[in-house]
Each structure stands twice: as C-alpha cells, then as structure tokens.
Amino acid sequence: MGDKIGIFLCECGPNIASKVDMDRIAAEIAGLKDFGDKELVIRRHKLLCSNEGKKFLEDEINSNELTHMVCAACSPREHDSTFIGVCKKTKLNPYLYTMVNIREQCAWVIPDKEQSTDKAVKYIHGGMNRVLYQEQLFENQLDSNCDVLVIGAGIAGVQASLNLASKDRTVYLIERAPELGGKTTRLHGLLTEQGSNLNMISQKLAKLKKNPNIKVFTSTKLESIIGFQGNYEIVIRNLVNNDTTEFMAGAVIVATGYELLHAGESAYMEFSDEHDVHCGLEIEALMAQQKKVLKKNGKTPTSVGIIHCVGRELSGYCSKICCNYLIKISSYIRAMYPDVPVVHYIRDLCLPTKDSQSFYKDVREEGIEFKYISGLNLKGETVKYADPYGTEGTDEHDMIIYAKSVIPAMGTKELAQLLNIDLDEYGFIKEAHLKINPISSSNDGIFAVGAAHGPANVADSIIQAKAAVAKISTQLIPGQKIVPEVKVSEVLEAYCTGCQTCLKVCKYGAIYFDDAKAVSVVNGAVCRGCGNCVGSCPSGSIRSRHFTNPQLFQEIKEAVR
Amino acid sequence: MSANENVMIIGSGVAGMEAALMLSKAGKKVILVEKLPIIGGKTIKNEETFPNLDCSTCLVAPIQQSILQNKDIQVLTYSSIEKVSGNRGDFKVSVRKKARYVSLELCLGCGMCYEVCPVVLKNEWEENLADKKAIYVPCSGSLPNVPVIDREKCLNLNGTEECTKCVESCMFAAIDLKDTDQVLEFSVSGIIVATGYDIYDAAEIDRLGYSKLDGVYTSLEFERLFASNGPTQGELILRNGKKPESVAIIHCVGREESGYCSTVCCMSSSKHAHFIKHKLENVRIFNLYSDICLTDKNYQKFYDSVKSHDSEFIFQADMNSINIEEAGDKLNVKYLYKGKVEQISTDMVILANSLVPPKNIVDLTEILKIDRDKYGFISVEPYEIGSVETSRAGIFVAGCVEGPKDVQSSILQAEAAVAGILAVINE
Numbered sequence: 001m002g003d004k005i006g007i008f009l010c011e012c013g014p015n016i017a018s019k020v021d022m023d024r025i026a027a028e029i030a031g032l033k034d035f036g037d038k039e040l041v042i043r044r045h046k047l048l049c050s051n052e053g054k055k056f057l058e059d060e061i062n063s064n065e066l067t068h069m070v071c072a073a074c075s076p077r078e079h080d081s082t083f084i085g086v087c088k089k090t091k092l093n094p095y096l097y098t099m100v101n102i103r104e105q106c107a108w109v110i111p112d113k114e115q116s117t118d119k120a121v122k123y124i125h126g127g128m129n130r131v132l133y134q135e136q137l138f139e140n141q142l143d144s145n146c147d148v149l150v151i152g153a154g155i156a157g158v159q160a161s162l163n164l165a166s167k168d169r170t171v172y173l174i175e176r177a178p179e180l181g182g183k184t185t186r187l188h189g190l191l192t193e194q195g196s197n198l199n200m201i202s203q204k205l206a207k208l209k210k211n212p213n214i215k216v217f218t219s220t221k222l223e224s225i226i227g228f229q230g231n232y233e234i235v236i237r238n239l240v241n242n243d244t245t246e247f248m249a250g251a252v253i254v255a256t257g258y259e260l261l262h263a264g265e266s267a268y269m270e271f272s273d274e275h276d277v278h279c280g281l282e283i284e285a286l287m288a289q290q291k292k293v294l295k296k297n298g299k300t301p302t303s304v305g306i307i308h309c310v311g312r313e314l315s316g317y318c319s320k321i322c323c324n325y326l327i328k329i330s331s332y333i334r335a336m337y338p339d340v341p342v343v344h345y346i347r348d349l350c351l352p353t354k355d356s357q358s359f360y361k362d363v364r365e366e367g368i369e370f371k372y373i374s375g376l377n378l379k380g381e382t383v384k385y386a387d388p389y390g391t392e393g394t395d396e397h398d399m400i401i402y403a404k405s406v407i408p409a410m411g412t413k414e415l416a417q418l419l420n421i422d423l424d425e426y427g428f429i430k431e432a433h434l435k436i437n438p439i440s441s442s443n444d445g446i447f448a449v450g451a452a453h454g455p456a457n458v459a460d461s462i463i464q465a466k467a468a469v470a471k472i473s474t475q476l477i478p479g480q481k482i483v484p485e486v487k488v489s490e491v492l493e494a495y496c497t498g499c500q501t502c503l504k505v506c507k508y509g510a511i512y513f514d515d516a517k518a519v520s521v522v523n524g525a526v527c528r529g530c531g532n533c534v535g536s537c538p539s540g541s542i543r544s545r546h547f548t549n550p551q552l553f554q555e556i557k558e559a560v561r
Numbered sequence: 562m563s564a565n566e567n568v569m570i571i572g573s574g575v576a577g578m579e580a581a582l583m584l585s586k587a588g589k590k591v592i593l594v595e596k597l598p599i600i601g602g603k604t605i606k607n608e609e610t611f612p613n614l615d616c617s618t619c620l621v622a623p624i625q626q627s628i629l630q631n632k633d634i635q636v637l638t639y640s641s642i643e644k645v646s647g648n649r650g651d652f653k654v655s656v657r658k659k660a661r662y663v664s665l666e667l668c669l670g671c672g673m674c675y676e677v678c679p680v681v682l683k684n685e686w687e688e689n690l691a692d693k694k695a696i697y698v699p700c701s702g703s704l705p706n707v708p709v710i711d712r713e714k715c716l717n718l719n720g721t722e723e724c725t726k727c728v729e730s731c732m733f734a735a736i737d738l739k740d741t742d743q744v745l746e747f748s749v750s751g752i753i754v755a756t757g758y759d760i761y762d763a764a765e766i767d768r769l770g771y772s773k774l775d776g777v778y779t780s781l782e783f784e785r786l787f788a789s790n791g792p793t794q795g796e797l798i799l800r801n802g803k804k805p806e807s808v809a810i811i812h813c814v815g816r817e818e819s820g821y822c823s824t825v826c827c828m829s830s831s832k833h834a835h836f837i838k839h840k841l842e843n844v845r846i847f848n849l850y851s852d853i854c855l856t857d858k859n860y861q862k863f864y865d866s867v868k869s870h871d872s873e874f875i876f877q878a879d880m881n882s883i884n885i886e887e888a889g890d891k892l893n894v895k896y897l898y899k900g901k902v903e904q905i906s907t908d909m910v911i912l913a914n915s916l917v918p919p920k921n922i923v924d925l926t927e928i929l930k931i932d933r934d935k936y937g938f939i940s941v942e943p944y945e946i947g948s949v950e951t952s953r954a955g956i957f958v959a960g961c962v963e964g965p966k967d968v969q970s971s972i973l974q975a976e977a978a979v980a981g982i983l984a985v986i987n988e
C-alpha cells in the first residue's frame with residue numbers, strides 16, 4: 001500500500017483564513033511535483049480543535065486509511081496534544097503525524113497576505129517532507145517498585161516516612177547517626193507558635209518505631225544506587241559492623257539536613273574556650289540537659305549579648321531560622337533571669353512566619369533590647385559595634401550567644417554524586433526548578449526535603465516532607481505501570497567510538513558505558529529526549545528518534561529553499 | 562478507600578493550579594473554582610519572577626494550558642461557592658457559576674466583540690491603569706481567552722438600551738445575552754482553599770499620599786506598569802505622561818498595621834529597582850527599608866546585586882516617620898536620618914504593600930465554617946506544626962491565603978495539601 005498523506009488546513013475562524021489564502025494553499029499543495037506519486041487528501045476545516053473538528057479528523061483518518069497526517073493550524077504548544085489524542089483513537093500512529101504552525105508563524109506576523117500564503121505553503125511542504133521520514137514509535141510500559149528510600153532521620157525524613165509508609169509501600173529509612181531525630185531532638189524547646197515543647201517530635205518518633213512498614217537503619221549510609229525512577233537497586237552499609245543490605249525502591253528522599261558554619265571563620269569573632277561565648281545550639285543543649293544556662297564559672301550571667309548573622313557574609317545567604325530562634329533563646333533567658341539585660345545585635349530582622357513579628361514584639365516588651373548595627377567586632381565578651389549611620393559604641397557583656405550560618409550537611413557532595421543529582425552554588429541540593437518544582441531534584445525520582453534544600457525551620461521541613469509524599473504518591477502508584485518518554489535518543493553502536501562525551505552532557509544520567517562492547521548506551525527509560533547528547537557526539541552516532549537528521553533536513557530544506 | 566474521588570479546589574493561583582494538576586495525575590477528578598473569568602492568580606500580573614527573573618508567562622502559561630486541556634479538571638471560572646455541608650470524605654458543595662454571556666466552547670478569542678462595545682470602563686485587573694469594555698478579557702494573554710460581559714455595565718443587560726453590537730460582531734455566534742447564572746452541586750471528598758491574597762490598602766496611611774498623589778503607585782500597579790502585556794506595554798510612563806528620573810521605593814507599607822512581615826516585598830522591591838534601572842539607565846532609585854527579609858537561600862545574591870548596581874538602600878529606624886508630599890510636579894519623600902528630617906525629590910514612589918487576606922475571606926470562611934487567625938488568614942490546626950488542614954477536617958489550605966509567601970512556598974504548601982487530600986481519599 002502506498003503512502004496516503006492527509007493534509008488538514010485549519011481556518012481557526014477568521015484567524016488564519018482572513019490572513020492567508022486558503023484556496024491557493026490547497027491548490028499549490030495539490031500540485032507539488034515531488035508529491036506527484038503520492039496520494040494526498042487535502043481538507044479545510046473551520047476549527048479543527050473543536051469537538052466537531054476532532055470528529056471530522058478522526059473520520060477522515062479512518063475513511064481514507066491515511067498513513068501520514070499533517071495539521072496546518074496554530075502553535076503545537078496549543079493543540080499538538082489535541083491532535084495526538086485524535087490519532088490515538090485511530091489506527092494512525094501518532095508519531096506519523098506532524099503539526100505546522102501557520103497561525104503564529106504566518107497569519108499573525110506577516111501583514112501581506114500573498115507573502116504569508118507563500119510562507120505557509122513552504123512550511124506545509126516542509127511538514128509533508130518531514131512526516132514521510134518519521135517513524136512509528138510505541139509507548140512502553142514498565143513495572144515499577146513503589147517502595148521509598150529516605151536518607152536522614154531528622155524531622156523532615158521522619159515526617160516523610162510516616163506519611164508514605166503503608167501496606168503497599170515500604171519505607172527504608174537510613175540514618176548515619178546512632179540515634180533518630182536529627183537536630184530538633186537536641187533543642188530545649190520550639191517557638192511559642194509551635195507549642196513551645198518538643199512533644200510533637202517525640203510523638204512522631206514513637207509512631208515511627210511502631211510502624212511495621214518502616215524499616216529503620218541507624219548508623220547506616222548509602223553505599224550504592226543504580227537505576228531510575230520506579231527501579232532503583234540500592235545497597236546500604238552499616239557503619240559499625242560493615243554489613244550491607246540490598247533492596248529495590250522506586251524513589252529516594254534526601255533529608256540529610258544541615259550543619260552550622262564554624263564561627264572561627266568569621267574574622268570579627270575573636271574568642272576562646274575560656275570565654276562565655278556560645279552558639280544557639282549549645283544554649284539549646286545546655287537548657288535541654290540542665291534546664292539552666294550558667295557561666296563557665298558556675299555563676300549567673302549579668303549581661304547577655306546576642307549576635308545575629310554570624311557567617312552570613314561567608315555563606316552568602318540569610319539562614320532564615322536564626323532571628324527566630326535567637327528571640328526564642330532570649331525568652332528563655334528572660335524567664336530564667338528577669339532582671340538581666342539582654343541586647344540583640346541585628347543587621348536585619350528576618351521574621352519569616354506570620355507569628356514571628358508578634359513574638360519579637362512580646363520579647364521586646366519584656367525589656368529585651370534590639371540594636372541595629374552595620375558592623376561589629378567581638379573580643380571575648382565585649383562587643384564593639386557601629387550603628388547603621390556609622391556611630392560606634394562598645395558594650396561589655398559577660399555572656400555572648402550567637403547564630404551560626406546554616407550550611408549543607410557534611411557529606412552532601414559525595415551523596416549527591418552517588419545519586420547523580422545537582423547541587424546549587426552553596427552546596428545544598430538543587431531544585432529541579434526553584435519556583436515551580438521546588439521539591440524535585442535534577443533527577444526524576446529523587447526528592448529533597450527539609451534543610452537539605454537550604455535553611456528551613458521545622459514547619460518548612462514538615463511541609464516539604466508532605467510535598468515529597470504527594471509527588472511520590474502521584475507518580476508512583478502501587479500497581480500502576482510507568483510510561484517513559486517515547487521520543488528518546490539512541491546510540492548507534494557501530495559508529496560510537498567510546499569517547500564518552502555524551503555521558504558528561506546528559507543531565508539526567510540516562511547514558512551508561514557498556515565496558516564489554518566499549519560503547520555508550522542510552523537507557524530509554526531515563527532519557528527525556530532533550531537532544532544534548534545528539535549534538536555533543538563527535539562521531540555523530542547518537543540519534544534522537546523523533547528528531548533525526550533526515551527528518552530535520554527534510555523539514556528545513558523547504559523552508560530555506 | 563473512600564468511594565468519592567472528587568476534590569474541590571477554590572482559587573486558581575499557582576497554589577490551586579499545582580494542587581489540581583497533581584491530583585489529576587493521581588487519577589482524581591478536580592473541580593477548580595475561580596471567581597475571576599480567568600485562571601492563573603496574581604503571578605500572571607508579573608512580568609518576571611524573582612530571584613532568577615524567569616519570565617512569568619513562560620512559567621505559568623504552560624501550567625494554565627495543561628489545566629484547561631486536562632479532562633479530569635473541571636474549571637469553573639467566574640464562579641464562587643455558596644454552600645457547603647457534610648464532612649471529611651463527603652462534602653456537598655454548591656457553586657454559583659455566574660453568567661458569562663459568552664460560550665467557552667464557541668468563542669475563539671478573536672476580540673471583535675470588545676472592539677465594538679460602546680461602554681468604556683476602568684479595568685480593575687490592570688489596577689485601574691487601563692480601560693476595558695463592558696465585554697472584556699482582563700488582559701491580553703488571558704486564559705481562557707474568552708471574554709465575559711459585565712452585566713451591571715452592559716447597556717443591554719442593565720436595561721439602558723437595546724444594544725447588540727457585540728452579538729452582531731461575533732462570527733461564531735458565541736455571545737448569548739440570555740445566559741443565566743447556574744447553581745451546580747458537587748459531591749467531593751475534600752476541599753483545598755487557595756484563594757491567595759490582596760494587598761494592603763495604602764490609602765489607609767495618610768502620610769504616604771496614595772490615591773491623592775498621582776506619582777504614588779502600589780506594588781501591583783507597578784507590576785502592571787512594567788508588564789509588556791500591561792497598560793503601557795511595559796513602558797515606564799507615569800500617570801502624568803512622563804518617564805521618572807528618580808524613584809523611591811518604600812518598604813513595609815502596612816507591616817505595622819497588619820502585624821507581620823510579608824516576607825516577599827523586600828524581594829519584590831529589589832526586583833522593581835532592578836526593572837527600572839534596566840529600563841531607564843540614568844534613573845536614581847532609593848529603597849527606604851527597615852529590615853531586609855530574604856527567606857530563600859537564593860535571594861540574598863539578587864538583593865546584593867541590586868544593592869550594588871541598581872539602587873541605594875537607606876535604613877529607616879522608624880518607617881512611620883516617612884511622609885510623602887507634593888512639590889510642584891515632583892514628590893518629596895521625607896524621612897528621618899540620624900534623627901533629622903531629610904528629603905529626596907522623586908517623580909515616582911512605589912509602595913511595598915503588605916500582603917493581606919483576600920477581601921472576601923470572611924464570607925468564604927463563614928461558608929466553609931473554618932477558622933481565621935488573628936490577622937484574618939485561614940488558620941491551620943494550632944500546634945500541629947506544618948499542618949495544612951484547617952479547623953474543619955477535610956478542608957485544607959494552600960498558598961498565600963494561609964499567610965504571605967513566595968511562589969515556591971505556595972507550591973510546596975499546595976503539594977502538602979495534596980498529600981493530605983490523598984490520605985482522606987485512601988482511608
């Protein structure tokens with residue numbers, strides 16, 4: 001059976017029909033010499049995307065037994081999926097159809113009707129050439145594993161595990177420390193708006209331990225992981241006895257939290273061990289253990305200075321949590337020592353939750369002082385500062401509490417390499433898209449939650465954990481198969497010289513090297529069809545299945561003739 | 562498993578849209594209710610989005626398109642909820658779908674009808690900086706790109722005269738002046754409220770001169786002034802027809818009054834300074850601020866660059882001491898510096914308005930029977946840290962209607978709400 005190409009010209013109401021000469025297009029296409037031996041079915045329609053238009057297309061495809069189809073209409077962005085949908089209802093493989101944009105690229109941008117008609121004819125001719133070189137492609141269905149590996153058992157990892165685990169979904173939670181709970185369990189309390197105490201956290205840990213669908217591994221690290229969303233082979237290693245455990249999972253959540261920048265790196269912080277200078281976390285730990293903060297000599301402090309933003313100039317961002325927790329620590333001090341003067345040295349107040357400003361006002365009302373500064377030097381417990389206008393001052397304290405910048409957890413870089421995910425310029429895990437896909441990493445199937453992403457308080461961490469839970473529960477549904485991208489790339493083994501350039505350019509980790517054959521191989525289940533590798537291969541041995549050189553050449557050749 | 566797999570989402574900003582798309586991915590049916598004739602929320606008013614200055618349309622339009630093309634999402638624009646009964650897992654909701662008078666199926670968005678309509682009105686969507694007709698789309702690029710008739714103002718519908726100009730102009734017979742409101746009933750397992758925010762009414766603060774002095778703009782007015790699909794096609798032309806040579810941006814407008822920091826306006830103000838500087842090279846820009854609030858690791862870098870290249874930042878110990886006065890065709894911005902009154906002479910003042918609960922929040926929360934917090938935002942379970950469930954089980958909240966936040970935090974909260982809804986359905 002010969003080729004029978006359907007060419008559908010959409011008028012788009014007056015949008016196209018009033019700006020290009022539809023009759024001339026139809027006539028010129030019918031007369032194309034290079035299609036003299038092909039059967040063409042040329043039809044016009046007022047509105048192809050309407051329900052009636054779609055039905056019309058479907059009937060035409062079926063009754064004419066079309067082998068290929070070209071729709072000349074609006075932008076593919078608008079209706080490509082509409083026409084693919086129509087193909088799927090017929091015997092015509094959707095990849096043997098193509099769309100030509102004669103609205104945005106002709107009718108709407110060329111005022112001269114003759115010129116825009118000429119251009120439309122060329123474009124449609126290009127589309128007809130291309131479509132003959134297109135190949136049938138078929139969607140694949142893959143079984144997927146719905147279990148999840150969670151790395152890090154801070155509040156973010158714990159929350160994600162609790163929400164994900166069910167009889168259909170096992171969660172493997174690994175924590176490198178011997179204990180669960182992360183940094184929050186080392187705190188004395190939480191913010192007033194959070195109910196002050198840590199009960200909620202201990203309740204969650206208790207629930208976690210009781211959940212039969214969560215397998216907890218403490219003192220454990222990730223050893224290796226290969227695969228892709230729905231099919232990861234994972235090996236973990238116990239750091240104490242070196243035992244390894246292997247299992248499969250379909251998704252990974254990174255919840256490795258944060259570390260605090262060492263204050264010694266900020267040149268303006270000069271103090272030694274004998275001084276009463278403590279970071280916020282030390283105060284929290286002291287409070288948690290002894291319910292009291294005393295000077296190193298056992299006496300009560302008589303004047304407390306609280307320094308914000310230490311290390312911010314090095315880390316390059318505001319750590320977001322510290323203004324809030326320093327105000328909380330002030331409230332501890334005030335409750336313990338109602339008469340001790342407390343002064344905060346602030347450059348900016350960052351009050352990121354809607355209740356933080358009233359909390360700040362409350363402690364200010366209790367006599368806590370806040371001094372805006374433009375710079376400061378700490379020597380021992382003495383603070384030399386300049387106010388925002390440059391006027392200098394010196395305050396003597398006998399206790400200093402300060403905030404350290406939040407930085408990525410130790411080992412984040414190595415972990416990111418194992419997982420093949422991108423880090424941002426600060427070393428935190430990078431979002432797939434900061435604004436619209438903030439919870440996914442650069443690699444499908446791997447998500448990051450909590451402070452692993454950047455400074456986050458407990459509420460942020462929990463919300464992010466739930467967001468990742470939603471992602472996984474809507475992408476990896478127990479019993480459902482996954483359908484990978486069809487328009488993927490492939491390496492032509494015979495031409496591949498094994499230079500491995502492509503491995504470096506693939507952002508998705510879709511290419512691996514087959515050592516035995518000494519060629520690169522694209523994993524079709526992971527490839528997104530971006531085409532980077534195609535362009536990068538020096539020997540031209542990679543082809544993108546829906547954007548092959550002949551397809552593109554055939555299409556362009558008419559447009560530039 | 563609950564038999565009811567339908568979910569209602571109220572509000573179609575970034576939060577509502579994200580939740581809708583996610584739920585449809587999981588095979589759930591979504592009813593998306595939006596009070597405006599278009600979907601997309603506030604972000605489509607912005608030309609670019611901080612901190613990477615992504616083109617907002619490029620970010621949001623594909624999301625809007627996928628919503629409109631998704632068979633599992635029933636989009637009810639120009640609609641609002643009227644009554645809610647039932648419980649978690651099984652709510653009954655009535656939705657009033659206001660008469661649009663233009664068929665969503667037949668209309669192609671060609672724009673002929675509003676060309677011919679004789680009624681000229683202020684366009685609120687454009688922050689009253691542009692006009693519209695009685696039959697209108699809020700802005701070019703509206704989605705769905707189908708006009709609506711303002712029935713109070715249409716000469717025919719309000720009984721002034723027998724005008725049928727638009728009907729005659731439409732080649733697709735898409736306009737039906739006999740259209741009526743419809744009340745639709747839905748049965749859903751859960752509800753997500755994502756009705757966003759409004760901005761603080763700066764006219765409340767007399768000393769800032771807003772609404773009296775032509776050169777004073779709100780942050781949203783500025784966003785539209787800068788938008789390439791806005792009233793001036795993105796040209797920075799003031800109400801007096803001139804281009805500004807000097808601009809003052811006042812932070813924290815309404816912060817004291819509303820009781821919280823709005824967390825996005827330091828960044829949006831920095832963005833505005835950047836926009837202006839890159840459009841008008843010789844302009845001088847001053848940001849008057851008291852705190853710089855940068856809630857994302859990626860924000861400081863942007864702020865630092867604006868501070869070193871685009872604008873001066875002047876610290877204000879007391880934002881209440883700022884006064885804006887007319888001085889010929891200029892504006893004098895008076896402020897305190899080291900306790901002394903100083904002044905800047907400018908052509909334009911942009912106010913960084915606080916984000917406040919949306920205007921209709923009281924009615925909405927009363928219909929839904931859910932609690933508001935002391936600021937008027939929808940509150941979540943107290944002390945259940947990171948909760949996205951409201952005081953009524955089965956009703957969740959996402960985005961700025963829970964409190965001010967940026968786009969990514971709104972999206973994260975929407976995703977968290979989806980996790981909550983899925984738990985309800987899977988119970």
Ligand SMILES: Cc1cc2nc3c(=O)[nH]c(=O)nc-3n(C[C@H](O)[C@H](O)[C@H](O)COP(=O)(O)OP(=O)(O)OC[C@H]3O[C@@H](n4cnc5c(N)ncnc54)[C@H](O)[C@@H]3O)c2cc1C
Pocket residue numbers: 151152153154155156157174175176177180181182183184187189190191194220221222255256257258259280281282284321325328409410411412415449450451452456457458459461
């Ligand atoms: C002084 C201070 C006071 C604070 N007060 C408050 C407050 O009042 N309210 C509030 O909301 N927030 C507060 N915070 C912030 C709070 O600590 C964080 O929001 C929270 O800890 C973030 O949780 P997370 O799970 O993301 O990270 P973490 O708590 O850091 O947990 C991460 C876990 O991952 C583990 N891990 C790391 N790397 C690996 C690896 N490679 N393999 C396996 N496991 C790994 C770590 O051992 C740790 O257990 C405070 C912070 C400080 C410093």
Ligand SMILES: Cc1cc2nc3c(=O)[nH]c(=O)nc-3n(C[C@H](O)[C@H](O)[C@H](O)COP(=O)(O)OP(=O)(O)OC[C@H]3O[C@@H](n4cnc5c(N)ncnc54)[C@H](O)[C@@H]3O)c2cc1C
Pocket residue numbers: 571572573574575576577594595596597600601602603604607609610611612640641642755756757758760780781784825829832916919921925959960961962966967968969971
């Ligand atoms: C001047 C300015 C500039 C900004 N710039 C940025 C930026 O560059 N980057 C950034 O990250 N953030 C920015 N923001 C913040 C950003 O606008 C918000 O984060 C975002 O819009 C929140 O989305 P949302 O979905 O919660 O609400 P919205 O965008 O407000 O959407 C809510 C939707 O609900 C609808 N609605 C309201 N009430 C009802 C009802 N009763 N029934 C049905 N529907 C209803 C509304 O019509 C609207 O469509 C900016 C804010 C301002 C003020």
Ligand code: SF4
Pocket residue numbers: 308309310312317318319320321322323324348349350403
């Ligand atoms: S949260 Fe406060 S203390 Fe911490 S870096 Fe930001 S401004 Fe400084």
Ligand code: SF4
Pocket residue numbers: 488489505506507508509510511522526527528529530531532533534
């Ligand atoms: S097309 Fe893109 S995603 Fe696919 S293998 Fe090549 S580089 Fe990777």
Ligand code: SF4
Pocket residue numbers: 677678679680695696710714715716717718724725726727728
């Ligand atoms: S009928 Fe109404 S909307 Fe239509 S043209 Fe006349 S006034 Fe305008």
Ligand code: SF4
Pocket residue numbers: 663667668669670671672673674675707708730731732733734735736
């Ligand atoms: S004239 Fe008709 S088709 Fe065109 S925009 Fe108006 S209602 Fe829609």
Ligand code: SF4
Pocket residue numbers: 812813814816821822823824825826827828851852853854913915
């Ligand atoms: S974000 Fe900045 S401008 Fe907005 S209220 Fe907070 S401190 Fe003021």
